[in-house]
Amino acid sequence: MLRRVAANVAVNSWKGNIFELDHKLIMARQLHARRIEGIDKNIWVDFTQLAADYKVVNLGQGFPDFSPPSYIQEALCKAVNGGCSMHQYTHAFGHPPLVSILAKFFGRVVGHEIDAFEDILVTVGAYQALFCTFQALVDEDDEVIIIEPFFDCYQPMVKMAGGKGVYVPLRPVSMEGGKALTSADWVLSSEELASKFNPRTKAIVINTPNNPLGKVYKREELQVIADLCIKHDVVCISDEVYEWLTYDGAKHVKIASLPGMWERTVTIGSGGKSFSATGWKVGWAIGAGPIVKHLKTVHQNSVYHCATAAQEAVAQGFQREYELFGTPESYFLQLPEMLNQKRKKLATCLESVGLQPILPEGGYFMISDISSLKVDLNDPSTQDEPHDYRFVKWLIKEKGLATIPVSAFYSPEHRKDFQNYIRFCFVKEDSTLNAAEDILRKWSD
Amino acid sequence: MWLELERSRHTHFPLGIHIFLQLNIVGLFFSYMNITRRTLSSACRWININCIRNISYSQCAMTSSRHINSKRIEGLDKNVWVAFTSVAADPTIVNLGQGYPDIPPPAYVKEALANAAAVDKLNQYTRGFGHPSLVKALSQVYGKVYGHQIDPFKEILVTVGGYGSLFSTMQALVEVGDEVIIIEPFFDCYVPMVRMAGATPVLIPLRLRSNKETSSVSSADWVLDPEELASKFTSKTKAIIINTPNNPIGKIFTKGELQTISDLCIKHDTLCISDEVYEWLIYKGHQHIKIATLPGMWDRTITISSAGKTFSVTGWKLGWSIGPEHLIKHLQTVMQNTLYTCPTPLQEAVAQGLLRDYELMGQPECYFSSLAVELEGKRDRMAAILQDVGMSPIIPEGGYFMCVDVTPLNQDLPHMGDDEPYDYKFVKWMIKEKVRKNQQLDATSYLRFKWHTIPFIYLTFV
Numbered sequence: 001m002l003r004r005v006a007a008n009v010a011v012n013s014w015k016g017n018i019f020e021l022d023h024k025l026i027m028a029r030q031l032h033a034r035r036i037e038g039i040d041k042n043i044w045v046d047f048t049q050l051a052a053d054y055k056v057v058n059l060g061q062g063f064p065d066f067s068p069p070s071y072i073q074e075a076l077c078k079a080v081n082g083g084c085s086m087h088q089y090t091h092a093f094g095h096p097p098l099v100s101i102l103a104k105f106f107g108r109v110v111g112h113e114i115d116a117f118e119d120i121l122v123t124v125g126a127y128q129a130l131f132c133t134f135q136a137l138v139d140e141d142d143e144v145i146i147i148e149p150f151f152d153c154y155q156p157m158v159k160m161a162g163g164k165g166v167y168v169p170l171r172p173v174s175m176e177g178g179k180a181l182t183s184a185d186w187v188l189s190s191e192e193l194a195s196k197f198n199p200r201t202k203a204i205v206i207n208t209p210n211n212p213l214g215k216v217y218k219r220e221e222l223q224v225i226a227d228l229c230i231k232h233d234v235v236c237i238s239d240e241v242y243e244w245l246t247y248d249g250a251k252h253v254k255i256a257s258l259p260g261m262w263e264r265t266v267t268i269g270s271g272g273k274s275f276s277a278t279g280w281k282v283g284w285a286i287g288a289g290p291i292v293k294h295l296k297t298v299h300q301n302s303v304y305h306c307a308t309a310a311q312e313a314v315a316q317g318f319q320r321e322y323e324l325f326g327t328p329e330s331y332f333l334q335l336p337e338m339l340n341q342k343r344k345k346l347a348t349c350l351e352s353v354g355l356q357p358i359l360p361e362g363g364y365f366m367i368s369d370i371s372s373l374k375v376d377l378n379d380p381s382t383q384d385e386p387h388d389y390r391f392v393k394w395l396i397k398e399k400g401l402a403t404i405p406v407s408a409f410y411s412p413e414h415r416k417d418f419q420n421y422i423r424f425c426f427v428k429e430d431s432t433l434n435a436a437e438d439i440l441r442k443w444s445d
Numbered sequence: 446m447w448l449e450l451e452r453s454r455h456t457h458f459p460l461g462i463h464i465f466l467q468l469n470i471v472g473l474f475f476s477y478m479n480i481t482r483r484t485l486s487s488a489c490r491w492i493n494i495n496c497i498r499n500i501s502y503s504q505c506a507m508t509s510s511r512h513i514n515s516k517r518i519e520g521l522d523k524n525v526w527v528a529f530t531s532v533a534a535d536p537t538i539v540n541l542g543q544g545y546p547d548i549p550p551p552a553y554v555k556e557a558l559a560n561a562a563a564v565d566k567l568n569q570y571t572r573g574f575g576h577p578s579l580v581k582a583l584s585q586v587y588g589k590v591y592g593h594q595i596d597p598f599k600e601i602l603v604t605v606g607g608y609g610s611l612f613s614t615m616q617a618l619v620e621v622g623d624e625v626i627i628i629e630p631f632f633d634c635y636v637p638m639v640r641m642a643g644a645t646p647v648l649i650p651l652r653l654r655s656n657k658e659t660s661s662v663s664s665a666d667w668v669l670d671p672e673e674l675a676s677k678f679t680s681k682t683k684a685i686i687i688n689t690p691n692n693p694i695g696k697i698f699t700k701g702e703l704q705t706i707s708d709l710c711i712k713h714d715t716l717c718i719s720d721e722v723y724e725w726l727i728y729k730g731h732q733h734i735k736i737a738t739l740p741g742m743w744d745r746t747i748t749i750s751s752a753g754k755t756f757s758v759t760g761w762k763l764g765w766s767i768g769p770e771h772l773i774k775h776l777q778t779v780m781q782n783t784l785y786t787c788p789t790p791l792q793e794a795v796a797q798g799l800l801r802d803y804e805l806m807g808q809p810e811c812y813f814s815s816l817a818v819e820l821e822g823k824r825d826r827m828a829a830i831l832q833d834v835g836m837s838p839i840i841p842e843g844g845y846f847m848c849v850d851v852t853p854l855n856q857d858l859p860h861m862g863d864d865e866p867y868d869y870k871f872v873k874w875m876i877k878e879k880v881r882k883n884q885q886l887d888a889t890s891y892l893r894f895k896w897h898t899i900p901f902i903y904l905t906f907v
Binding site: 064300 | 562642781
């Protein structure tokens, strides 16, 4: 009755004065679905906007400011100028040339035959692969173990699927006489991890190399996780978008290649991160057919296809990389080599201005401890926010340097304990890194 | 899903075998979507692709029962388009199932994409809810169409195709336990999307006006019964989905028809989801009306459109939702938690295309009008061909598709099996016996023609 009254009132308002329609009366009942409650805040939306509003040197969001390799740009141009079919729908679960080469390429990497049409789903970026995985496998009240710090979307995606995030942190192991200086020094406690598994645990999410920390999980660390997955019959969701970006001899290991893990792992990859073309939004999920088929069901009922031309270009890219794999011409070797220089450059710069970086073994990012900095964050608009958020906003507005607060990568429960780190992206032109260095030096003087 | 539609199909079309079959032909469209695993397997055999493979367990140990799917996707795994796009990969098979053009997109749109791909920053992430130049271009074009300003950042969301907009809308606004009214015949994804959101689809059919001759039927002759429609609204009705121009029939809802729907939306306080992906494909003598422009409707309507259908680039998979901020913001929440952003160079290219056509709006050179003129010729040719060979097409007022009554052909199909609907057997027979690429097509052609391929069919008829 209230709704009918409200609707009638709305109609009367419309008739009475066409410009004063109070839309709040249009629907007296709740407009939005409950599944999106509590997931409306998004750090990327907020901080991308802020970085756009102020003129900043942007070491915030994780995308290169240099061009993708020319051969991949050419591949896209070639696809665009290809026949009609490049501009029309392709196969729903992945453009055939792309899934075929992914099967071939990753079959060789993982040491396990991969069926192009059963074991692979192409998605709109790795982001959508994550979404399909959670929606396909997580039910109301299922628990999903998430290792902190984590790429922020895992938590709201689990929530949207009705599941419950169970968090276990990487902790810096204190070294003799000093702080933990590399991402390798941040480890899981095996006992603590084991304690998080229970009969309601549906999945565990791992991210290696890790965003934001840059940790590259060693085989032994993955084995501990694998043992628990097998013991408790849990699915492993392995986000490996930065799989080619390892430094200083760190080796990327695919948990799906460990015994007993292929049939229970979804491995997620990214064309955007592999080819420095994040705007193409081509990603994939690879796993055993019986699991991937459920991701396909979500996909066919949500987006149905991904863009054809971009998939064709990524397929060409992988074809080239398949042939050049392990050789100096391989972009998958050249890119980490190039980024390693930038990583070292940024680390040196941060150290020299008193910001202690944690040197990442892999990935796009470096985090830095800001607790030693004494800054007057006199901004009433950020009064109630965590310290690192306030600091990052101050840095954007006052110094023109964009970074990301690391507490965004922690669960709501643990955020308050990790307010003293900020994240830098070093996958930038040297000129950008130089400009950042200038800002930091001026500030520390 | 298939059982519900099967029941509705049989209960709503009682008026004799002729009409039953005619409507049954339309029902074949439902059959495409509602093929059971068994019939899909047999369909795939005669389509000559292995689209349902037996999952091989030799390579992996049997996964446990805990790896079963979540409840939300239970029963939603069948999708006939999945099977039919596989056909496109097989060069011996003519794919007339899915709705995409085989005419090339306009050159300026392809050029815009090539240009965008050459710009470094256009290969990286853009704004999540829509690339700024695209949402601004959309705001311009649709501001003109709607006759009021549309905020590019708060009232527009760019999505992965019209499909992605439908999904974002359902996930954002449809709650478990809600009812959503869907008008039959409907684009097949509406029902599984409603079910995935935990809601119940409530179906109501368009019906052929009872005094209509079966030759020279137009999609305008398929109408809703206002009383029947009113009876579908309950206290649980959260939304009604309309699709105008309609896929598959091609109906363009008149202002009066939309007014009836909007009166009910306002009376019952429901939302309206208006799928208008074919909005520019309007043939002579008809006018596309946006239900969101009717009084009281802007604030309760999400209008969905498609770059793929607008510019004949279905493989670009870009679409958009337009609506009031208090609804769009919820779709944006879904977007930021599902795929976050759409591809940048494609969005830039669509923006350039829109800006070019915005300048030409109302003129014959505008692609929004010129495509409709081109397709109208093809529509008329196809209709003539079908009529010549004794079939009765339903002449669409808009859109890509034409539905056809094949009963006049009186084709007896006892050898095609007993337990399937006639229309399904007919299409199966047609494909198996009559259609191969580059061979002379027999008179008995497809049920639902996507008549962008008219030149192809025409040639093989000669």
